[in-house]
Amino acid sequence: xxxxxxxxxxxxxxxxxxxxxxxxxxxxxxxxxxxxxxxxxxxxxxxxxxxxxxxxxxxxxxxxxxxxxxxxxxxxxxxxxxxxxxxxxxxxxxxxxxxxxxxxxxxxxxxxxxxxxxxxxxxxxxxxxxxxxxxxxxxxxxxxxxxxxxxxxxxxxxxxxxxxxxxxxxxxxxxxxxxxxxxxxxxxxxxxxxxxxxxxxxxxxxxxxxxxxxxxxxxxxxxxxxxxxxxxxxxxxxxxxxxxxxxxxxxxxxxxxxxxxxx
Amino acid sequence: xxxxxxxxxxxxxxxxxxxxxxxxxxxxxxxxxxxxxxxxxxxxxxxxxxxxxxxxxxxxxxxxxxxxxxxxxxxxxxxxxxxxxxxxxxxxxxxxxxxxxxxxxxxxxxxxxxxxxxxxxxxxxxxxxxxxxxxxxxxxxxxxxxxxxxxxxxxxxxxxxxxxxxxxxxxxxxxxxxxxxxxxxxxxxxxxxxxxxxxxxxxxxxxxxxxxxxxxxxxxxxxxxxxxxxxxxxxxxxxxxxxxxxxxxxxxxxxxxxxxxxx
Numbered sequence: 001x002x003x004x005x006x007x008x009x010x011x012x013x014x015x016x017x018x019x020x021x022x023x024x025x026x027x028x029x030x031x032x033x034x035x036x037x038x039x040x041x042x043x044x045x046x047x048x049x050x051x052x053x054x055x056x057x058x059x060x061x062x063x064x065x066x067x068x069x070x071x072x073x074x075x076x077x078x079x080x081x082x083x084x085x086x087x088x089x090x091x092x093x094x095x096x097x098x099x100x101x102x103x104x105x106x107x108x109x110x111x112x113x114x115x116x117x118x119x120x121x122x123x124x125x126x127x128x129x130x131x132x133x134x135x136x137x138x139x140x141x142x143x144x145x146x147x148x149x150x151x152x153x154x155x156x157x158x159x160x161x162x163x164x165x166x167x168x169x170x171x172x173x174x175x176x177x178x179x180x181x182x183x184x185x186x187x188x189x190x191x192x193x194x195x196x197x198x199x200x201x202x203x204x205x206x207x208x209x210x211x212x213x214x215x216x217x218x219x220x221x222x223x224x225x226x227x228x229x230x231x232x233x234x235x236x237x238x239x240x241x242x243x244x245x246x247x248x249x250x251x252x253x254x255x256x257x258x259x260x261x262x263x
Numbered sequence: 264x265x266x267x268x269x270x271x272x273x274x275x276x277x278x279x280x281x282x283x284x285x286x287x288x289x290x291x292x293x294x295x296x297x298x299x300x301x302x303x304x305x306x307x308x309x310x311x312x313x314x315x316x317x318x319x320x321x322x323x324x325x326x327x328x329x330x331x332x333x334x335x336x337x338x339x340x341x342x343x344x345x346x347x348x349x350x351x352x353x354x355x356x357x358x359x360x361x362x363x364x365x366x367x368x369x370x371x372x373x374x375x376x377x378x379x380x381x382x383x384x385x386x387x388x389x390x391x392x393x394x395x396x397x398x399x400x401x402x403x404x405x406x407x408x409x410x411x412x413x414x415x416x417x418x419x420x421x422x423x424x425x426x427x428x429x430x431x432x433x434x435x436x437x438x439x440x441x442x443x444x445x446x447x448x449x450x451x452x453x454x455x456x457x458x459x460x461x462x463x464x465x466x467x468x469x470x471x472x473x474x475x476x477x478x479x480x481x482x483x484x485x486x487x488x489x490x491x492x493x494x495x496x497x498x499x500x501x502x503x504x505x506x507x508x509x510x511x512x513x514x515x516x517x518x519x520x521x522x523x524x525x526x
Contacts, residue, residue: 041315042305047415049502052304149412152310155427163423239312 018075046117102206281338309380365469
């Protein structure tokens with residue numbers, strides 16, 4: 001497939017979380033067309049096996065590739081953990097994820113917690129990358145499997161969420177300088193996480209670093225778009241109306257239209 | 264396909280919840296071979312659209328049918344809501360669900376809450392069936408979307424779960440005599456639900472009524488098994504090891520083996 005600089009950027013996630021990444025990409029690169037796919041028929045990815053998430057990611061990425069995307073952003077930490085290497089090898093377009101840009105934000109000698117889904121933590125990808133970028137850091141990986149459903153049901157900033165966050169995170173108190181939000185949903189329960197960890201702990205979100213990386217890659221390959229009115233297309237593998245309704249809080253703006261993508 | 268009385272009963276669910284039904288079936292019908300499929304690669308069903316759940320249910324039911332099942336039990340309330348009619352029409356074996364046996368337990372003139380997933384509540388199937396069996400009852404349908412993830416993560420009987428249950432159910436206090444647990448997971452947070460609703464509220468679980476119905480159907484069709492050592496086979500569409508680990512608390516006994524079913 002031939003790509004030129006007017007071709008869209010493709011972004012995918014298991015559902016809604018990747019919209020927090022798209023928001024940063026759209027802000028930093030306001031001339032780019034973007035196609036977003038949320039695999040809402042099979043979400044969540046975070047509790048499923050590496051093998052299954054790899055299969056799902058390859059399917060969705062292939063659809064974006066065939067739609068002519070010039071750059072693929074895997075905007076789901078779990079999908080990155082299990083498929084980024086395979087996708088980079090299989091596709092002839094650049095592929096970037098959220099994990100490496102996030103890991104690069106960790107300064108050396110930091111005591112950092114990595115909060116993510118069970119699948120992301122189990123993969124060890126964050127731990128390995130942070131180790132290579134900041135070899136003298138101390139890493140505390142913590143799986144927080146209930147954060148995604150709590151956020152999707154609008155309970156991210158409730159006392160119930162606080163109690164659950166405390167059960168996951170209380171042992172970190174006093175031990176860490178920073179916590180990396182290693183799931184694209186987690187910015188939506190930032191206040192609860194901050195309250196549990198204490199105000200002195202720096203919360204790190206990879207989304208804007210990922211957007212920076214997208215800009216760098218497009219600049220280097222001469223594929224930056226220059227048009228004035230970018231087109232955003234949203235696809236969901238289940239219930240496009242619900243996607244628009246829930247997606248709004250992740251994207252930070254109204255989603256007027258989403259198409260049903262049948263797998 | 265030809266069936267005889269040694270053929271297995273097929274049971275399926277989106278994941279683990281249906282094991283609470285299988286437990287009752289195995290207790291009441293200890294001579295029956297049973298094949299159980301948990302669609303763990305695509306769970307949950309409860310938050311997804313009717314169309315998608317129907318498609319998934321037809322796929323899984325077809326696999327059980329082709330394995331020679333003599334009776335199909337749809338042990339997932341959401342799957343029943345969206346696919347029971349279609350399955351009954353498509354398959355040449357008897358198909359039973361958990362909703363009708365549950366609805367038949369409601370005595371007339373009861374003020375009853377139906378607690379279930381968003382999909383089950385939205386379908387209106389419980390409401391319609393209870394209305395027909397107990398026309399003078401008053402029905403309060405309540406979607407409890409966070410109960411399933413809380414239970415699957417082992418948080419069903421915690422204070423956080425209590426707070427979430429309270430946010431769903433507190434408006435029912437003093438208004439109801441009974442609450443029907445319209446999701447096969449919910450028996451695993453029975454104590455929390457009882458505490459929120461008050462000890463005078465009768466909690467109704469459809470699982471044993473479903474097993475009774477299975478016995479009745481097999482008796483009527485002359486298909487009751489008489490063998491002494493029944494075989495139980497478990498299949499999961501993702502992560503069979505996790506299925507065994509989590510399934511134990513639902514089945515109430517150790518699950519020694521589960522096979523990966525590739526879709």
